[in-house]
Amino acid sequence: MLTRTISTLAITATLLVGMGSAVAAHHKGEHDIVDTAMKNDDFSTLVAAVKAADLVDTLKGEGPFTVFAPTNAAFNKLPDGTVESLLKPENKGKLTDILTYHVVPGKVTAEQVMGMSSATTVQGSDVMIKTSYGDVKVDNATVIKPDIMTTNGVIHVIDTVIMP
Template sequence: MNRRFFAKTAAAVALSALVAGCASQADGPGDIVDIAASNDDFSTLVAAVQAAGLVDTLKSDGPFTVFAPTNDAFAALPAGTVESLLLPENKDKLTEILTYHVLSGAVTSDQVLGERLSVPTVQGQNVIVDGRVGKYGSGVRVNDANVTAADIIASNGVIHVIDKVLLPK
């Protein structure tokens, strides 16, 4: 009896997992915020997006291109910077920094390989996207940050992981 119960339970769990997996694939990728929130490497970015009140914007239709700094990128900022930016009185400065990481439209890495482009951000200033082979190798750079993972496709755009926080001038 216990073996039969265990076998039925295991089969039910496996079937549930299969159905859930198929359902999520049928729905397609999540939006930019959902994808970032599902990855522990972006917990600081997600906290910053929440503090700046940009969640609804980055969950909207877009499309957007987001240069997403990792937790390590935020940790490399001077001590106390992230904590200061997350304070309510610094919301405008935080919003300015975060929107400097966002482009209007979906730009994938194949569109910039071999090119050096000055591209306007949602914040208003331009970033330099450099996809040329040079002294930094064959990877794509955004200002002085390296793209460490490219073309994470979301339902409302694309995410490129970067190793530094971009700061507007």
């Protein structure tokens, strides 16, 4: 039991280290999820996708929501032409499925995520959650910045776009 507690504390400490000034600035939750993402250049592709899928009003809503937010670098890992294709109006349904797969109802902090093995997304499918040696994985993505607090939830930055 003590080993598990120490491991949990080590994982929590690892997640909290290096959150950076951008996270600290949003710790109080001064802005909603969309406005917080819009203020961070690393989320410009995500913001464009949220707009193309007509999810802005939803993610500006009361919530609360937990968003596993892929960075621009995460979107760049997708095969060439994937993002451009998904942003087309005829692919709005598929884009919406992908984006809502990154959203979990409720406000789930990093500490809570570490106690979970899965979470049901707004899209309807479950994401798998694994913690190991200080890393938190959501499906095949690693959480690289946890607990960016917003007025209507929390953002956990991930390094890979996850697919339903």
